[in-house]
Amino acid sequence: MMPEPTGVIHDIGYRHYEGARLGRGSAFAALAVHSLRGAFGLGRTARAKIMPLLLVAIMLLPAVVSIAIMALVKQQGMGYHNYASIMQPVLAIFLAAQAPYLVAPDLRFRVLPLYLSRPLAMIDYLGAKLAAMSVAMFLVLAVPLTLLFAGELLVDLPGPPHTAEYFSALGGGVILAVLLASLGLALASFTPRRGLGVASVIAFYLFTSVVSVVFFGVFMSLGRDAAAKWAMLINPFFLVDSVQVALFGTAPSNGEGYPPGLWPCLFVLMVLAVATVGLVLRYRKAASS
């Protein structure tokens, strides 16, 4: 005898979606999280993970070595305030490698119109990308600093812990992250090709750091120390360091000091404004084409 059939296939046809439809805010958050994960290679191919993870490992290295020094000789190793300045090539490479990934493919493969045909506005798209890149940059810097601080507390160095220094380094890190992210995205968004984007961000970093060193040297040899200090600010890392010095009173990590007053803060705001306006103009053009 045949057994009674038990499995039945139903053609349920098309079903309408009756669930929640969230607003712009949640789309913004989803895009930011998606981009942030992408900046570290998460949700991408294995090859895309190599670079960010390698750079994160290099960023952690000085912190690990410092903890070892603290444990063995009971002396502070690397400081908090100059971590970013010392590691600036690594941070610059991370920015150059990841900022183009966040913006270039959507331009090159013309995915942007699909975003814009949804409730998300162009400004939301840019905001989410900026937020993702800023958080990524901040994490790359803040995780080693935090590891270092945790190590310092565990090793229990003689004297009080450098809590204030740690938090001012984090504060400087926030400013650095936002500034670098907006510069990196603005530069990368001008070409739909990722390779060119990487090259232009790296070129920008090399250019600013070389120019600032050259001017610094020339002014120093002419005996114009004040002008030499201004020249340091051409390098975005020292510009942010000078803000950190002005706002939190940390030691300058260039060894020479910076121009006094809040001028550096004003410069940071100006650079931020230029980068953001550049981005918006670039995307206004992209959206209308």
Add this chain to the structure above:
Amino acid sequence: MTASAITCIATEGLTKRFPRVTALEDLTVTAGAGVTGLVGANGAGKSTLIKILLGLLPATSGRARVLDMDAATQGAEIRRVVGYMPEHDCLPPDVSATEFVVHMAQMSGLPRTAARERAADTLRHVGLDEERYRPIGGYSTGMRQKVKLAQALVHDPRLVFLDEPTNGLDPRGRDEMLALIRRIGGEFGISVLVTSHLLGELERVCDHVVVIDAGRLLRSSSIGEFTQATQIISVEVEDGLQPLADRLAGVGEAVAVQGRTLTLEVPADADPGRAYDALRDAVCDLNLNLIRLEQRRGHIEDVFKEPAA
């Protein structure tokens, strides 16, 4: 269907001028539920119209309403319940179709778990199976078009704009896409505005056709009006085409022999049943072997070619 009472799209004196060209000129059209075809040559203003309807491009003058919302001021609300499939390629090559469609569903405001479910459902409906887990970079044009369609449908919109969905497809892919569009407008209950520069393919799927040329309205009417003027029955028999033609002509039918087929014209006001009966009786009486008997609609092209009446 409850359909055609609702107005999905309505424009009034819509004009769009770019610095060098006028894309739309005083366009007044309405489209109801179901599938509406928007026909025009390349550069006739189809894509510009869609961008205005999505609220992405301001009109120079005139008004446009979509699902009873003003395109100029309620763009975001419109885009929440409307889907858009662009004409151009718009897919990143290094992600899989599933990941991409899930992401786009989230961008339309669906929560993550709902986005996953809807993406799987939608990809199944458009006919992408195991391939959907592979990176899009390796897809054929037909598969890419399906992914583009899926991302337009994933948030279950009330209306979708499909810009040249059959572009670049081979005849089989084209048939599949057209059948899918018919299903979207019918079974799925989602109204469709589909553009094409080929009139012929739209007559197979549309309820209503709007023809524009150089931004002006040429004609807007239901598909029935387009094709009802004359109905043509084409017949093929094994041998004895001539006797059949003579016999039918004898009973007063308008027949013509073209090669191996015989065509029988039925005027719009005549009863088609009578023509079919006469044909059946003639074939039986002459004891002929019938190979093919099909109803051919008058093609939209023919109507289009007639001087504007």
